[in-house]
Amino acid sequence: MIEFKDVIKEYPNGFRAVDDLNLTVHDGEICVLIGPSGCGKTTALRMVNRLIDVTRGEILIDGQPNDEFEPEVLRRKIGYAIQQIGLLPHMTIRDNVAIVPRLLDWDEERIRQRVDLLLDMVGIDPSIHGDKYPRQLSGGQQQRVGVARALGADPPIMLMDEPFGAVDPITRAILQEEFLQIQQEVGKTIIFVTHDIDEAIYMGDRIALLRTGRLVQYDTPDDLLAMPRDDFVREFVGADRSLKRLHLISVKDSMMNNVPCCEDDATLEEVEACLERHRSDSAFVVDGGNGKLLGWVERTALAESGSLAEAMRHAPAASIAVPEDATAREALSVLLSHSFDVTPVIDAEGVLTGGVSIQRLQDLVEAPGIHAAMQRERGR
Amino acid sequence: MSAAKAKVSASSGRRLPYGALMWLFATLLIFGVGQQTVTLHDQEKFTGDFDFTVKQVEGENSLIFSLTAGTYLYGVTPEVILPTPTGSFSRGDETAPQVARALFDTLDSITEITIEARTITVVYGSDMEAEQVRSRLRRPVNNAVANDRGTITAEVSGTAEKTILFSTSDDRFRYAQYQPALVESIEDYDSRAAAEAGSDLARFIVAESRPVQSLRLEPTRLVVGYAEGTAIEPFARNLREILNDFHPRASLAPHLWLLTVAPEIIPPLLAIAVEPLETGLPLFLFTLLMVAVESGIFFVAREGKKNLLIHLVHIASVFLLFWSIFGHEPLWDAILHAIFPTSAQLVHPQGTVIDFTAQHLELVLTSSIYIISVGLFLGVMVTRDNFREFLPLVNNLVNSGQTVPTLAIVAIMGPIIGLGFMPAVVALIAYGLLPVVRNTIAGIESVSVSIVDSARGMGMTSQQILLRTELPIASRIIMAGIRTSMVINIGTATLGAFVGSGGLGIPIASGLSMTVDAFILLGAIPAALLAILTDYVLGRLEVVLTPRGLLIET
Ligand SMILES: Nc1ncnc2c1ncn2[C@@H]1O[C@H](COP(=O)(O)OP(=O)(O)O)[C@@H](O)[C@H]1O
Ligand SMILES: [Mg+2]
Numbered sequence: 001m002i003e004f005k006d007v008i009k010e011y012p013n014g015f016r017a018v019d020d021l022n023l024t025v026h027d028g029e030i031c032v033l034i035g036p037s038g039c040g041k042t043t044a045l046r047m048v049n050r051l052i053d054v055t056r057g058e059i060l061i062d063g064q065p066n067d068e069f070e071p072e073v074l075r076r077k078i079g080y081a082i083q084q085i086g087l088l089p090h091m092t093i094r095d096n097v098a099i100v101p102r103l104l105d106w107d108e109e110r111i112r113q114r115v116d117l118l119l120d121m122v123g124i125d126p127s128i129h130g131d132k133y134p135r136q137l138s139g140g141q142q143q144r145v146g147v148a149r150a151l152g153a154d155p156p157i158m159l160m161d162e163p164f165g166a167v168d169p170i171t172r173a174i175l176q177e178e179f180l181q182i183q184q185e186v187g188k189t190i191i192f193v194t195h196d197i198d199e200a201i202y203m204g205d206r207i208a209l210l211r212t213g214r215l216v217q218y219d220t221p222d223d224l225l226a227m228p229r230d231d232f233v234r235e236f237v238g239a240d241r242s243l244k245r246l247h248l249i250s251v252k253d254s255m256m257n258n259v260p261c262c263e264d265d266a267t268l269e270e271v272e273a274c275l276e277r278h279r280s281d282s283a284f285v286v287d288g289g290n291g292k293l294l295g296w297v298e299r300t301a302l303a304e305s306g307s308l309a310e311a312m313r314h315a316p317a318a319s320i321a322v323p324e325d326a327t328a329r330e331a332l333s334v335l336l337s338h339s340f341d342v343t344p345v346i347d348a349e350g351v352l353t354g355g356v357s358i359q360r361l362q363d364l365v366e367a368p369g370i371h372a373a374m375q376r377e378r379g380r
Numbered sequence: 381m382s383a384a385k386a387k388v389s390a391s392s393g394r395r396l397p398y399g400a401l402m403w404l405f406a407t408l409l410i411f412g413v414g415q416q417t418v419t420l421h422d423q424e425k426f427t428g429d430f431d432f433t434v435k436q437v438e439g440e441n442s443l444i445f446s447l448t449a450g451t452y453l454y455g456v457t458p459e460v461i462l463p464t465p466t467g468s469f470s471r472g473d474e475t476a477p478q479v480a481r482a483l484f485d486t487l488d489s490i491t492e493i494t495i496e497a498r499t500i501t502v503v504y505g506s507d508m509e510a511e512q513v514r515s516r517l518r519r520p521v522n523n524a525v526a527n528d529r530g531t532i533t534a535e536v537s538g539t540a541e542k543t544i545l546f547s548t549s550d551d552r553f554r555y556a557q558y559q560p561a562l563v564e565s566i567e568d569y570d571s572r573a574a575a576e577a578g579s580d581l582a583r584f585i586v587a588e589s590r591p592v593q594s595l596r597l598e599p600t601r602l603v604v605g606y607a608e609g610t611a612i613e614p615f616a617r618n619l620r621e622i623l624n625d626f627h628p629r630a631s632l633a634p635h636l637w638l639l640t641v642a643p644e645i646i647p648p649l650l651a652i653a654v655e656p657l658e659t660g661l662p663l664f665l666f667t668l669l670m671v672a673v674e675s676g677i678f679f680v681a682r683e684g685k686k687n688l689l690i691h692l693v694h695i696a697s698v699f700l701l702f703w704s705i706f707g708h709e710p711l712w713d714a715i716l717h718a719i720f721p722t723s724a725q726l727v728h729p730q731g732t733v734i735d736f737t738a739q740h741l742e743l744v745l746t747s748s749i750y751i752i753s754v755g756l757f758l759g760v761m762v763t764r765d766n767f768r769e770f771l772p773l774v775n776n777l778v779n780s781g782q783t784v785p786t787l788a789i790v791a792i793m794g795p796i797i798g799l800g801f802m803p804a805v806v807a808l809i810a811y812g813l814l815p816v817v818r819n820t821i822a823g824i825e826s827v828s829v830s831i832v833d834s835a836r837g838m839g840m841t842s843q844q845i846l847l848r849t850e851l852p853i854a855s856r857i858i859m860a861g862i863r864t865s866m867v868i869n870i871g872t873a874t875l876g877a878f879v880g881s882g883g884l885g886i887p888i889a890s891g892l893s894m895t896v897d898a899f900i901l902l903g904a905i906p907a908a909l910l911a912i913l914t915d916y917v918l919g920r921l922e923v924v925l926t927p928r929g930l931l932i933e934t
Binding site (some may be wrong): 049051071072073074075080082083084086087088089090092100103129133134135136149152159206340356 | 587828830831832833834835836837838839840841844846849852853927929930932933
């Protein structure tokens with residue numbers, strides 16, 4: 001656990017970069033520090049491992065003030081990754097990852113195993129790239145090595161200053177996703193600095209929004225989007241905050257189970273009745289035996305056809321439906337590209353399990369944050 | 381080991397480390413072949429300088445002649461111009477030769493001059509200090525010496541008589557120190573008859589000396605039995621002369637081979653002598669270092685660096701130049717003689733090229749050690765956060781060190797420290813600091829802040845950051861600074877001669893003041909070669925010392 005207690009940082013020129021910061025980062029959580037350029041994110045981050053000294057206030061690590069440690073001892077227990085990566089160009093990839101373990105005098109065999117494990121974890125094949133030098137790797141690969149290096153001695157805490165800031169958007173998305181997977185495994189307590197709200201929403205368990213050194217709002221991504229505290233926050237998260245919230249909601253949580261649907265062996269009358277019941281112009285057709293989505297049928301086609309088999313349109317499930325673990329935003333995207341009122345949702349087997357309608361999504365983004373709702377619930 | 385080998389074969393295919401092998405070969409040559417080198421000499425100017433100790437065998441009519449170690453001398457004792465009539469001349473004497481007249485003209489107080497084959501005696505009448513007289517007369521006397529291989533030294537033979545004796549030095553050039561041998565294998569003759577049928581030397585001895593009754597020839601000993609009643613003293617003296625008369629070059633020095641192979645190619649006056657190389661050990665260490673350097677380069681050789689053959693040629697030529705030129709007086713002699721056929725002076729009186737080069741290197745290395753340590757220290761200090769405020773000051777200081785002419789520094793230094801070695805070193809340090817300090821600063825500043833930041837963030841101490849991060853990354857630039865500084869230093873060090881520090885500046889300075897062009901070249905050519913060699917060696921070192929990861933171009 002990392003706690004900022006009334007932390008103030010004044011640079012020698014009198015500039016107050018961090019102003020009365022109070023913040024608690026819980027174990028195993030990613031806390032994203034975000035804010036406009038120059039708002040003090042980097043300053044706040046670097047005070048944790050004492051690269052910058054606190055002017056007033058204190059930072060506690062697991063309850064212990066961080067100035068009770070020798071700075072070097074403290075830093076070796078805290079992973080550190082920065083945007084410019086800072087790999088040492090004269091050392092091999094392996095040696096770079098081994099820096100902190102070597103500083104801690106681990107024995108070489110243990111270091112070797114640890115290094116190979118970490119490189120594998122970040123998707124760098126140690127047998128191919130381990131003995132190369134940083135300049136022989138691409139930017140994305142270097143960034144992975146930077147993350148592996150920060151994890152070097154298995155520190156409980158990681159500080160990451162825009163670690164994926166220097167790579168192209170596609171690589172960044174991949175790195176973000178992979179890092180979240182790694183985090184699932186390692187469960188570090190992480191402070192993650194970014195100025196990219198999308199990254200913050202995607203990566204953060206909690207987001208701390210800073211403005212000119214002051215903490216404006218500290219909330220889960222969903223709550224931040226749902227209930228911006230003031231205009232600054234609202235503007236910062238962007239006009240598309242509703243869309244962004246859809247990112248945070250999975251289809252599973254937002255779908256309705258009751259969608260117009262009929263089995264492929266139904267009679268035309270039964271189909272008609274189903275459409276009536278749902279006040280819909282089209283219905284999905286599933287396999288009578290296993291419930292898998294086969295295609296759809298439209299009301300207009302019913303009159304001209306002799307049977308459902310004739311009237312229905314076949315389509316591969318993946319092209320018209322979204323899987324249960326997709327985000328609500330993906331569901332919206334499918335919704336917009338087809339003419340259905342409802343986007344069907346399928347499980348891993350391809351069985352139709354429900355659907356998402358535009359109305360449903362609207363309700364969701366207008367609702368207060370889920371976490372806020374739960375808190376209110378608890379408060380009551 | 382096997383891992384390292386595997387890496388090499390992977391990275392460099394089947395190529396061999398030619399450079400390293402070449403240097404290894406040179407090393408073996410120097411030590412394996414007994415530190416010897418081959419030079420051509422003017423056979424006529426050799427005289428064997430060896431002798432025998434004679435011992436009488438108790439109770440037997442037998443003498444043992446043992447050869448002492450000998451030295452071959454090259455050149456002859458210089459003589460005063462031969463057509464010059466010898467004799468005593470007084471002022472106004474019509475028959476006085478050119479030399480005498482020149483001397484009378486130089487100093488009015490000279491009353492009498494005596495010229496002999498190897499001496500000139502000057503009697504003068506003034507109250508001048510003998511030392512002053514000597515220095516006034518030295519130049520005209522030296523000019524009078526016809527022989528181009530010698531020097532004239534003067535002794536003051538007593539102030540009371542006011543006489544100065546100039547004599548040609550007996551200090552001939554020593555070339556070969558060797559263990560001479562009488563014969564190759566032991567020869568035993570128990571009668572005169574047997575000896576008369578024996579080897580050349582045996583026949584020669586019995587023919588020349590009557591009392592000899594038996595003879596045993598060993599490589600370094602001669603045992604002679606003589607007839608009853610022989611007077612030993614004259615017999616031994618006579619025998620010694622006989623032995624010395626027996627053409628010593630061919631028989632007593634197996635190291636000296638007369639060239640018979642291709643007389644039409646090699647001038648008849650040349651003989652080949654195999655002689656020990658005085659520079660053997662330093663050269664050996666040097667070549668060994670180069671073996672290491674070249675192997676280092678080979679091990680880090682990357683794909684696409686296929687100019688090893690060029691390196692080979694490079695190394696071979698630089699090495700051969702260095703090796704063959706520096707150690708060998710006769711070569712200098714020959715070169716200078718070819719360039720200045722009429723010059724009266726070719727060989728510098730104060731020392732050999734290798735002497736001057738050794739002094740020069742001492743000067744350069746001493747100052748460079750200071751320059752490197754002080755320069756690195758300053759460069760590192762002013763890039764530390766605590767001392768960064770001194771950066772402009774240090775920059776200005778080292779800059780001004782290089783702007784002030786070296787001679788001026790020496791001139792300022794002179795009254796404070798005096799003349800000699802140290803003032804020259806101090807001046808060289810002041811002059812050579814700039815490239816090292818500047819490049820150390822530039823090198824360390826070239827390390828990006830993010831690299832230092834991440835090193836600090838990982839928990840490296842300041843010292844670890846310096847040693848493991850900043851210096852390795854800056855090493856290439858720093859090495860380049862050291863290289864520049866040392867190469868400049870070699871040139872600048874020639875100025876040291878003006879404050880008496882020795883070195884290759886001495887022949888240059890005396891050449892300039894005495895207008896002997898040969899001397900100028902005698903200093904300038906080796907200095908230039910030394911600079912080239914240094915640049916080359918440090919360039920190779922630079923490649924080896926630069927961490928491999930930094931050689932990758934991005
Ligand atoms: N060493 C310093 N001295 C004075 N001001 C500084 C120093 N470092 C940063 N600042 C100022 O502090 C503010 C916060 O900087 P920083 O924490 O780096 O911002 P960011 O949120 O972009 O990471 C900026 O306005 C910056 O100009
Ligand atoms: Mg920043």
